[in-house]
Amino acid sequence: MKKSIAGGSGSATGLEVALPRSGAIQPVLTRFLENEGLLAALLLAPTISLLGVFIAYPFVMGVWLSLSSTSVGNPGVFVGVKNFVKAWNDSIFQTAFQNTFYYTFWATILKLALGMWLALLLNRHFRGKRIVRASMLLPFIVPTVLSTFAWRWMFDPTFSVLNWLLYQTGFITTKLPFLSDGTYGMWCAITVNTWRGMPFFAITLLAGLQTISPDLHEAASLDGANGWQRFWRVTWPLLKPVTLVVVVFSIIQTFSDFQLIYVLTGGGPANSTHLVATYAYQIGVATGLLGEGAAISLFMLPVLFIVVWAQLRYLRRLEGA
Amino acid sequence: MIEQRWKKWVYFYIPLTLFIIGTLFPFYWMFITAVRPDVELYRSWRAVNNTPFWTLNPTLEHFRDLMAKTTFPRWLWNTFFIACASTAISLFCGLLSGYALGRLRFPMAGTLGTAIFVTYLVPPTLLFIPLANIIRTFQLGDTPWALILTYPTFLIPFCTWLLMGYFKTIPKELEECARIDGATRFGAMVRIIFPIAIPGILSAGIFAFTLSWNEFIYALVFLSSPERKTVPVGVVSELIRGDIYFWGQLMAGALLGSIPVALVYSFFVEYYVTGLTGSVKG
Numbered sequence: 001m002k003k004s005i006a007g008g009s010g011s012a013t014g015l016e017v018a019l020p021r022s023g024a025i026q027p028v029l030t031r032f033l034e035n036e037g038l039l040a041a042l043l044l045a046p047t048i049s050l051l052g053v054f055i056a057y058p059f060v061m062g063v064w065l066s067l068s069s070t071s072v073g074n075p076g077v078f079v080g081v082k083n084f085v086k087a088w089n090d091s092i093f094q095t096a097f098q099n100t101f102y103y104t105f106w107a108t109i110l111k112l113a114l115g116m117w118l119a120l121l122l123n124r125h126f127r128g129k130r131i132v133r134a135s136m137l138l139p140f141i142v143p144t145v146l147s148t149f150a151w152r153w154m155f156d157p158t159f160s161v162l163n164w165l166l167y168q169t170g171f172i173t174t175k176l177p178f179l180s181d182g183t184y185g186m187w188c189a190i191t192v193n194t195w196r197g198m199p200f201f202a203i204t205l206l207a208g209l210q211t212i213s214p215d216l217h218e219a220a221s222l223d224g225a226n227g228w229q230r231f232w233r234v235t236w237p238l239l240k241p242v243t244l245v246v247v248v249f250s251i252i253q254t255f256s257d258f259q260l261i262y263v264l265t266g267g268g269p270a271n272s273t274h275l276v277a278t279y280a281y282q283i284g285v286a287t288g289l290l291g292e293g294a295a296i297s298l299f300m301l302p303v304l305f306i307v308v309w310a311q312l313r314y315l316r317r318l319e320g321a
Numbered sequence: 322m323i324e325q326r327w328k329k330w331v332y333f334y335i336p337l338t339l340f341i342i343g344t345l346f347p348f349y350w351m352f353i354t355a356v357r358p359d360v361e362l363y364r365s366w367r368a369v370n371n372t373p374f375w376t377l378n379p380t381l382e383h384f385r386d387l388m389a390k391t392t393f394p395r396w397l398w399n400t401f402f403i404a405c406a407s408t409a410i411s412l413f414c415g416l417l418s419g420y421a422l423g424r425l426r427f428p429m430a431g432t433l434g435t436a437i438f439v440t441y442l443v444p445p446t447l448l449f450i451p452l453a454n455i456i457r458t459f460q461l462g463d464t465p466w467a468l469i470l471t472y473p474t475f476l477i478p479f480c481t482w483l484l485m486g487y488f489k490t491i492p493k494e495l496e497e498c499a500r501i502d503g504a505t506r507f508g509a510m511v512r513i514i515f516p517i518a519i520p521g522i523l524s525a526g527i528f529a530f531t532l533s534w535n536e537f538i539y540a541l542v543f544l545s546s547p548e549r550k551t552v553p554v555g556v557v558s559e560l561i562r563g564d565i566y567f568w569g570q571l572m573a574g575a576l577l578g579s580i581p582v583a584l585v586y587s588f589f590v591e592y593y594v595t596g597l598t599g600s601v602k603g
Contacts (some may be wrong), residue, residue, distance in 0.1 A: 014410060016366055030507075033505060033506055034505065036425045036427055036506075039429040039506060040421040040425045040427040041427075043418060043420060043421040044417070044422075044433065046413070046418075047415070047437070047481065050410075050414060050470070051437070051474060053455075053479065054455075054470065054473075055440050055448065055474050058448045058451040058455055059447075059448060059457065061455065062447070062450065062451035064451075065450065114340075117336065118340050121337045121340065124333065126337075132337075132341065134587065134590045135341075135344070135345065136340070136341075136344055136595075137584065137586070137590075137594075137597075138344065138348065141531055141579075141582055141583060141593075142348075142579040142582065142583060143534065143535040143537075143552065143578060143579060144535060145536065145537050145553040145554075145556065145557055146552075146553060146556060146574070146575035146578050146579055147348075147351075147575070147579070149556065149557075149572070149575050150347040150348070150350055150354075150575060153350070153566075153571070154347065154350055155324070158476065159362070159568075161373050164373055168496045181550050188541070190475075195344070195347070198344075199344070203594060203597060203598070204597065204598050207594070207598040211562045240594060247444075252442055255444075256446040257446075258446045258537070258538050259537040259553075260539065262541075262557075263557060277444075277446035280446070281449075281538070283541075284450040285449075285450065285453070285542055290453075290454065293450045294451060297446060297448075297450060298447070300447055301447065304442070304443075304444070304447070307442075308439060308442045312435065312438070312439075312531055314476070
C-alpha cells in the first residue's frame with residue numbers, strides 16, 4: 001500500500017509520494033486539486049457562472065434597456081435618459097415612488113415594534129411554548145400570494161368579515177371602503193405586510209434574546225431597574241446588532257415588494273396604491289414597454305444601494321472590532 | 322400575590338392571545354371559506370341567520386371542483402418539481418462555493434464573498450424585465466427551466482452564505498487529520514467535512530425549498546400556458562374568470578397550495594429556524 005503525504009493546510013504543494021490505485025490521470029488531477037487556489041476556482045465556477053449569466057448579465061442588460069426605446073417585438077434604439085425623465089414626470093410614477101417609501105417606512109416600523117414585543121413574549125416560559133413558537137411563523141412560510149388572497153377576501157367590499165365584526169361590535173355604522181379607497185388600500189397593504197413579516201422579526205429577535213444571559217437581568221433588577229429600564233438598558237443594546245441586520249433585510253424586501261400589492265389591490269383604485277415594482281410590471285410587462293419598465297425598476301437601485309452599502313460598512317466594523 | 326397574577330394576565334396572556342388570534346385568523350378564514358357552501362358565502366352581511374365564523378353545512382364541493390375542473394393538480398406537481406430541482410442546483414453550488422469561501426485561502430476570497438453577499442440582497446423585482454428578455458433569447462420561455470435556472474440566483478447566495486458560516490465553525494484539525502491519513506484535499510472535503518455539515522445542508526435546503534415554492538414574480542412573467550404554471554401564479558391568473566372571484570375555490574386552492582410547505586416546515590421547524598436566523602447573521 002502506497003501513501004501520499006500531504007503538507008499541512010495552506011501549503012500549496014503537498015509532498016506527494018504516490019497515490020493508492022493511481023491511474024494515469026489521477027495524479028495530475030489530484031495534484032491540481034491540492035492547490036488551494038485552483039480548487040477554489042473549480043468549486044466556485046458553477047456559482048459564478050450561474051450568477052454571472054442570470055444576475056450580472058441581466059443587470060447590464062437592464063441598464064441598456066432603460067436607455068433604449070425597446071418594446072416587445074421592437075429592438076429599439078438608444079434614447080439616453082428619456083425613459084427616466086418620462087417616468088419622473090409621470091404622476092402615477094410619482095405616486096408609486098412616494099407610496100413605496102411610505103409603505104416601507106410604516107411596515108418596517110410596525111414589524112419591528114410588534115416583532116420585538118412578540119419575541120419578548122415568546123422568550124418567557126409557558127405551556128405549549130414550542131407549538132406557539134412554531135405556529136407563529138406560519139404567515140412567513142405560506143406563499144404570500146395565497147395568504148394575501150385570504151386577506152383580500154377579508155377586505156371584500158360586500159362580504160368583508162372585518163366590516164361585519166366592526167359593525168356588530170358597534171364601531172362603525174357603514175362599511176369601511178377597505179380596498180376601494182387609496183389611503184385605506186395602502187394601509188390594508190401595510191397591515192398584510194406587517195402580518196406576514198412580523199414573525200420573521202420575532203423569530204430572529206427571539207434567537208438573539210436567547211443568547212442574552214438571564215444573569216444580566218437579575219443583576220439589573222437587584223439594582224432596582226424596572227421592566228422598561230431593563231429592556232432599554234440591557235436587552236436593547238445587546239440586541240441592536242441583530243436588529244439592524246433584520247431591519248436591513250426587511251427594508252430591502254419591503255421596498256422591492258411586488259406580489260402583495262399585485263394581489264391585494266393590483267395598484268388600484270385609479271393607480272393610487274402602486275409601488276415602484278408593480279408599476280414597472282404594469283409598464284414593462286403588461287404594456288410591453290420594456291425600456292420604460294426597466295427604467296422604472298432601476299429607480300429602486302439608489303435606495304437599495306445605500307441600504308446595502310450601510311449594511312456592508314456595519315459588518316466590516318463588526319469584524320474589525 | 323393577586324397583583325402578580327393580574328399583572329401576568331395584562332402583560333402576558335392577553336397580548337399573547339391577541340398575537341395568536343391575529344396571526345392565525347386568516348388561516349382559519351381560508352379554511353372556513355373553503356368548506357362553506359356558495360349559498361352561505363354570498364349572503365348579505367346583515368342577514369339575520371348569518372354565522373360568519375362557522376358553518377353548519379360544511380362541504381367539500383370547492384375542493385372537488387378544484388381538483389376535477391381546473392389544472393390545479395398539475396400546478397402542484399409543477400411547483401414541487403421546480404422547487405426540488407432549483408433547490409438541488411442551489412445546494413450543489415452553495416455547498417461547493419461555501420466550502421471554498423469558508424475554508425480555502427486564495428486571492429480575492431474577500432471580494433468574492435462580498436460580491437455573493439451583495440447578489441443575495443438584489444431583489445428579483447429589480448431584474449425581472451431584462452431577465453425576461455434573456456429567457457426569451459435562450460428560448461426558455463414557458464418551460465420549467467426558465468424558473469429552475471433563475472431561482473438559484475436568489476437561492477445560491479443564501480445557501481453559500483449559510484454554509485460558509487457553518488463550515489467556518491468546523492475545526493481545521495479534522496481535515497488535517499484526514500489528510501495526514503492520506504486523504505486528498507478533495508477527498509477530505511467530500512468525506513469528512515460535508516457529512517459533518519449535514520444539519521447546515523438540511524437547513525439551507527428547507528429554506529431554499531420554501532423560498533422557491535413561494536416565488537411569484539419570475540413565475541408570473543416567464544410562464545404563460547395554464548398547464549405549466551406554478552400554484553401561486555395559477556391561483557392568481559386562472560381561478561379568477563373575468564371579474565368573478567370564486568372565493569370558495571380560491572380559498573381551497575390557497576389552502577392546498579400552502580399545505581405542502583407547511584408540512585415540510587412542521588417536520589423541520591428547528592432546521593428552518595436555524596436557516597432563517599443563519600440567513601441574517603452574516
